[in-house]
Amino acid sequence: MQLKKNNIIKPIAWLVLPLAMMAMFLVYPAISAILNSFLEWSRGSSRFIWLDNYKSIFGDEIFLRSFKNMIILTVFGLICGNVATLFLAELLFNMKRQGLSKVFRYLFLIPSLVPGMVTILLWKNIVLSGTPEGLLNSILNVFGVQPQAWYFSEKLSKFSIIFTGFPWVGGISFLIYLAGLQSIPESCYEAAKLDGVTTIQRIIYIDLKLLVNQIKYFIIIGLIGSVQSFDLQLIITDGGPNYSTIVPGYILYLKTNGYSDIGEASAIGVVLFLITLAGMLAANRLSSGENS
Amino acid sequence: MAAAAKKKPTWQQVLLIAIVCTLCIMVLYPFWLLIVKSFKDYDQELESFLSLTLPLHFENYLVAWDYVKGSILNSMFVSGMIAVTTVTLSAMGAYAFAMYSFKLKNLLFSACVSLMMIPSILTLSSKYILVTVNLKLFNNFAGVILPQSAGLLPFGLLLLRGYFASIPKELFEAADIDGANSVYKFVKIMIPLTMSMLTTLLLMNFMTSWNDYLWPLMVLRDDTLFTIPINLQSFTDRFYHMTNYYAPALAGYVIVSIPLLFLFGFTSKQFISGMTSGAFKM
Numbered sequence: 001m002q003l004k005k006n007n008i009i010k011p012i013a014w015l016v017l018p019l020a021m022m023a024m025f026l027v028y029p030a031i032s033a034i035l036n037s038f039l040e041w042s043r044g045s046s047r048f049i050w051l052d053n054y055k056s057i058f059g060d061e062i063f064l065r066s067f068k069n070m071i072i073l074t075v076f077g078l079i080c081g082n083v084a085t086l087f088l089a090e091l092l093f094n095m096k097r098q099g100l101s102k103v104f105r106y107l108f109l110i111p112s113l114v115p116g117m118v119t120i121l122l123w124k125n126i127v128l129s130g131t132p133e134g135l136l137n138s139i140l141n142v143f144g145v146q147p148q149a150w151y152f153s154e155k156l157s158k159f160s161i162i163f164t165g166f167p168w169v170g171g172i173s174f175l176i177y178l179a180g181l182q183s184i185p186e187s188c189y190e191a192a193k194l195d196g197v198t199t200i201q202r203i204i205y206i207d208l209k210l211l212v213n214q215i216k217y218f219i220i221i222g223l224i225g226s227v228q229s230f231d232l233q234l235i236i237t238d239g240g241p242n243y244s245t246i247v248p249g250y251i252l253y254l255k256t257n258g259y260s261d262i263g264e265a266s267a268i269g270v271v272l273f274l275i276t277l278a279g280m281l282a283a284n285r286l287s288s289g290e291n292s
Numbered sequence: 293m294a295a296a297a298k299k300k301p302t303w304q305q306v307l308l309i310a311i312v313c314t315l316c317i318m319v320l321y322p323f324w325l326l327i328v329k330s331f332k333d334y335d336q337e338l339e340s341f342l343s344l345t346l347p348l349h350f351e352n353y354l355v356a357w358d359y360v361k362g363s364i365l366n367s368m369f370v371s372g373m374i375a376v377t378t379v380t381l382s383a384m385g386a387y388a389f390a391m392y393s394f395k396l397k398n399l400l401f402s403a404c405v406s407l408m409m410i411p412s413i414l415t416l417s418s419k420y421i422l423v424t425v426n427l428k429l430f431n432n433f434a435g436v437i438l439p440q441s442a443g444l445l446p447f448g449l450l451l452l453r454g455y456f457a458s459i460p461k462e463l464f465e466a467a468d469i470d471g472a473n474s475v476y477k478f479v480k481i482m483i484p485l486t487m488s489m490l491t492t493l494l495l496m497n498f499m500t501s502w503n504d505y506l507w508p509l510m511v512l513r514d515d516t517l518f519t520i521p522i523n524l525q526s527f528t529d530r531f532y533h534m535t536n537y538y539a540p541a542l543a544g545y546v547i548v549s550i551p552l553l554f555l556f557g558f559t560s561k562q563f564i565s566g567m568t569s570g571a572f573k574m
Binding site: 010011014020026027029030032033043074094097100104110111116117135166167170177199227231235252255262265270 | 305308309311312315316318319320321322323325326329341342359379380382384385387388389391392394395404407409410411412413414415416417418419420421422425431438439440442443445449474494499502503505506509510521524525527538541542545548549552553556564
């Protein structure tokens with residue numbers, strides 16, 4: 001099958017369209033964003049201003065605050081999400097009744113089929129609604145707790161954002177963990193059985209070790225995702241109350257929309273990019289250490 | 293799997309099933325509540341806001357349908373175009389990477405895949421300028437479809453290259469002897485043999501773009517062009533301000549959730565087996 005030298009034309013013909021798309025909408029914007037971060041951007045003529053955009057964002061107290069919020073939301077988001085989905089995958093994997101396990105696979109997929117916006121509005125308007133009729137407020141009312149404003153209370157707003165989606169298992173990620181568990185060779189389990197290993201021990205010493213690639217994948221994807229996510233800010237909190245939920249991504253969006261400050265927006269984008277890059281390298285380092 | 297299904301005291305299995313059931317109820321309960329509340333009128337909402345009330349008010353659905361029907365068509369068009377464009381282009385690219393060897397192939401492939409690591413937040417502002425100022429695609433479906441398809445390409449390439457490479461080469465050699473050209477081999481051999489993975493990718497991309505909120509919000513302005521997520525939010529706010537209750541808006545949520553559930557109903561077997569098959573092993 002593998003071909004003569006003169007056949008370079010054919011692969012190029014197959015590749016030209018996909019490569020052109022990626023060059024135009026992924027590579028070019030990335031380079032242009034980095035350049036823009038050194039510019040005082042305007043539609044007509046832009047001016048080169050070195051690091052002034054970076055200086056001005058790091059001199060901005062709200063930006064620094066958004067940074068802190070982002071770290072809190074990211075750390076808790078990553079932990080909750082991964083622990084919960086791994087837990088669910090283990091439960092389904094250990095379920096003896098295969099038929100039942102399959103049924104649950106379908107049921108747990110349903111939330112990911114409902115538009116994300118519906119889920120968010122559901123949490124905003126029903127589950128964590130600030131009115132006494134909200135679901136969580138009604139439940140707490142049984143225990144004599146006063147109704148809370150959740151997203152709109154400065155104290156609870158960050159908690160509410162992390163809590164959104166509780167118990168954090170709906171989605172397709174548990175299927176990937178499940179696939180990983182199913183791919184663990186049976187010889188591993190048979191050896192463990194002979195050694196009299198309990199299920200809990202097996203999970204800690206065998207499953208988690210052998211799922212390290214999946215865990216790494218989800219930490220990287222989750223890190224990239226939550227460093228840049230601001231859906232709930234955009235749809236519910238607007239970064240408030242009193243900037244308690246503001247994140248850098250949302251500031252970037254506000255500065256981009258209406259072209260109000262493209263230079264600073266790009267600088268924020270570059271900073272977030274560097275953070276995710278550092279996170280990815282750290283995750284790689286960590287897992288390669290574990291493998292050895 | 294058999295190893296896990298060894299003899300254990302059944303109370304462990306009972307406990308396990310109980311936990312899974314609890315989780316399942318917690319995950320699905322808000323959606324149940326959504327359906328229950330979507331059938332209420334104003335008085336029922338006031339009297340018993342969390343439980344099922346009779347009679348069911350189907351007219352909420354008629355009100356909602358008028359608001360959401362346009363956005364469903366818009367979303368179907370936009371997401372369908374994105375999914376088809378992405379799968380077609382990824383399949384073409386993956387075919388080149390899997391079937392030919394050429395200079396710098398692996399480097400080029402790594403470069404393509406590493407584009408996945410560029411967070412979209414980095415490119416948000418410059419992509420916005422590219423699309424709205426340079427390409428003049430503001431308030432135009434193309435301004436949503438093109439960049440979103442490009443963004444999904446690297447993952448598609450990664451997924452399909454590995455899968456394409458696992459198809460036995462002998463099949464293509466036989467076609468070579470018959471003098472088949474590469475387009476013929478792509479359409480008549482590769483596509484049919486990898487249909488389940490292509491369907492999985494198609495559905496994943498469709499779901500991703502169906503859910504997309506931020507980019508369409510930034511690019512589209514006329515409400516006749518609004519996709520479902522944008523339309524839902526403005527519908528909810530407007531309706532709540534007018535009437536001080538949510539039921540018709542909630543009916544709208546139910547309506548817009550149906551198409552994807554329907555689509556999933558047809559493709560779920562392939563989807564789940566695709567997701568849990570070899571392609572996602574890392």
